[in-house]
Amino acid sequence: MIPIRPNVLRMEPYSPGKPVEEVKRELGLNRVVKLASNENPFGPSPKAVAAVKKAAEKMHIYPDGAAYDLKSALSKHLDLPASSLMIGNGSDELIHMIGLILLGCEDDEMIMGDPSFSRYDPTAQLGSSKLIKVSLDKEHKHDLPAMARATTSSTKLIWIANPNNPTGTIVRKAEFDKFLSDIPDDTVVALDEAYFEFAEHVLDYPNARDYVVAGKNVIGLRTFSKAYGLAGIRLGYGFGPEAVIDAINRVREPFNVNCLAQIAGIAALEDEEHVRKTVENNRRGIEILAGAFEKAGAKPCESFANFVYADLGRPARPVFQALLERGVITRPGDVLGDPNCLRVSVGTEEEMQIFIQELEEVLSPVVAR
Numbered sequence: 001m002i003p004i005r006p007n008v009l010r011m012e013p014y015s016p017g018k019p020v021e022e023v024k025r026e027l028g029l030n031r032v033v034k035l036a037s038n039e040n041p042f043g044p045s046p047k048a049v050a051a052v053k054k055a056a057e058k059m060h061i062y063p064d065g066a067a068y069d070l071k072s073a074l075s076k077h078l079d080l081p082a083s084s085l086m087i088g089n090g091s092d093e094l095i096h097m098i099g100l101i102l103l104g105c106e107d108d109e110m111i112m113g114d115p116s117f118s119r120y121d122p123t124a125q126l127g128s129s130k131l132i133k134v135s136l137d138k139e140h141k142h143d144l145p146a147m148a149r150a151t152t153s154s155t156k157l158i159w160i161a162n163p164n165n166p167t168g169t170i171v172r173k174a175e176f177d178k179f180l181s182d183i184p185d186d187t188v189v190a191l192d193e194a195y196f197e198f199a200e201h202v203l204d205y206p207n208a209r210d211y212v213v214a215g216k217n218v219i220g221l222r223t224f225s226k227a228y229g230l231a232g233i234r235l236g237y238g239f240g241p242e243a244v245i246d247a248i249n250r251v252r253e254p255f256n257v258n259c260l261a262q263i264a265g266i267a268a269l270e271d272e273e274h275v276r277k278t279v280e281n282n283r284r285g286i287e288i289l290a291g292a293f294e295k296a297g298a299k300p301c302e303s304f305a306n307f308v309y310a311d312l313g314r315p316a317r318p319v320f321q322a323l324l325e326r327g328v329i330t331r332p333g334d335v336l337g338d339p340n341c342l343r344v345s346v347g348t349e350e351e352m353q354i355f356i357q358e359l360e361e362v363l364s365p366v367v368a369r
Contacts, residue, residue, distance in 0.1 A: 007128045014118065015335050023329060033354050034329040035345040038165075038195075038307050040229030042281070044264070045274040048230060051267035052260050063259035070262045073269050074237055078209055084239050086248045087257050091194060091223040091236030092119055094248070098190060098219065099123025101247040102156045106130065111150055112159040113142045115166055115337020117192060120159040129156070140167040140301045140309070144175050148182040155184070161192040162206065163199050166336040166343045168303030170199055173206040180216060188244070190219045194236075195305035197227035197275055198282055202304065212239050219244055224261075226306060227278050228268040235261040282306050285346030292356040296363050298342075307345045309336075316342040322362040328355050 017036030024032050071082040078085075088094035096119075103110055103124060110124040114133035124131035132150050137143040142160055151158065163170050171179075180189065191208035199205050208220025219240035225231035235257065268274070286303050293300040293310040300310040312319060319342060320332035333341030344355060 005128075007125055011122050011125045017331055018324070018329055020329070023324065023327070027325060027327075029327045032327045032329065033347065033351045035347050035351060035355055036329045036331045036343075037231070038226060038305070038345045039231050040226065040278055040306075041285075041346065041348045041351065042229060042274070042278055044229040045268045045271035047271045047274075048228075048264040048267040051263045052233070055260055055263040059259065061259070063255050063257065063262060065255050067257055067262055070237075070257075070265050073266045077269050078239065080209065080212070080239055083242055084212060084245060086238045086240070086245050086252075087262075088236045088238070088252075089256050089258075089261075090225065090234040091192070091221045091238065093252075093256060094221055094236055094238045095119050095123060095190075095192070096126075097248050097251055098157065098188075098244075099127055100251050101244070102188060103127030103129040107154055109152060109155045110157045110159070111147055111155060113147070113161070113164060116142075116159065117161050117165045117194075118336075123157070123159075130154075136164075136167065136169075139169065140164075141169040142171050144171055144179040145182075148179055151183045151187060153184060155187050158183070158187060158189045159192060160189060161194070163193075163195045163303070163305040165194065165305065166307075166331070166333075166341070167301045167309045168195075168305040168307055169301050170202065170205060170304045173204045176206040180211075180218075186217065188217045188219060190221060192221045194221065194223045195226055196222050197279055198306055199304040201279075205304075209239065212241070215241075217241065224265050224268055227275050228265075229274070229278070230261070230264055230268060233258075233261045233264050235265050237265075282346050285352060288352050288356075289344055289346065292352075292359060296359060307343050309333075309341055309343045311338070311341050313340060315339050319359075319362055323355075323358055326358045326361070328358050330355075 020032045020034050067087045071085050075082045104127050108129040111132045112120045114135050134147045134150050211218035221238040224235040289308040290300040298310040298312045300308050316333045323330055331343040333339050
């Protein structure tokens, strides 16, 4: 008998989208389109690729544990002091560490939306803390009034993904400001802005950076995985009160971000044209995918991310499976929080046209429901 903590055994392993090569092997397909993981269809910045190739010659040397150069670049990019920044092996690691520093017993409470990003759940479970999930509102947005009502003096951490994953919806500045005024001053709110670059053009979008500058108990999280196209190298960052940054530095691994990721991040920040092209393409892609779902009789959410989440009005798993057998990988709602929904990432023009064609085939009367 191995005495593994009971709360660990209650945790569910993360279920990632199927890799392209695995689908090809399993189904004997030559053409597979992956629109499941919200990746950048343009790939990484050419500047980041060149920087990584050059830096690869020094892989035998430990990375800078403090990530000084990357923090300096981010400090300039965000107009924030480096002392308020934290760097992670993807923002997933930062989510994990935020839970470690804030949650630690059964009396602690953590609140999140439902459905929302699945990696928030383990932060409460690992800390043996009470996990409170508040259903999204009828527009598939975070129900901030309900979340405020669920907050107590024991609430240590509240997660708000903005834009939300899996729905792509956002909360607006006025409602977020009201939310902050309705919860205890010592409750920490983590604004997960993984899809920030796709939403920042919205005039009343609440930027986590502004709340950190104002001295609020707010943590902002962002990533290089989406708009910057660096998902495979794992690089995320965050900013918040200096007490939070100090605690993160106490619990993180000594060299938690590898040297290639740090170099790639610096180069990617410099390539503003790559991000601009990505965001412009994304807006067109959202319109194309939303239109395809509407034509098929589904109800897509208004998305401010790089994917579209649609209610099919029936179980989405058979639709997901039928698309998969036709070489199109999507994300079914039963693993995201709503079994009637399907999430599809923006891809290239060709990839999206393939999806639309196959969706029409799958949803035709010929296919059994």
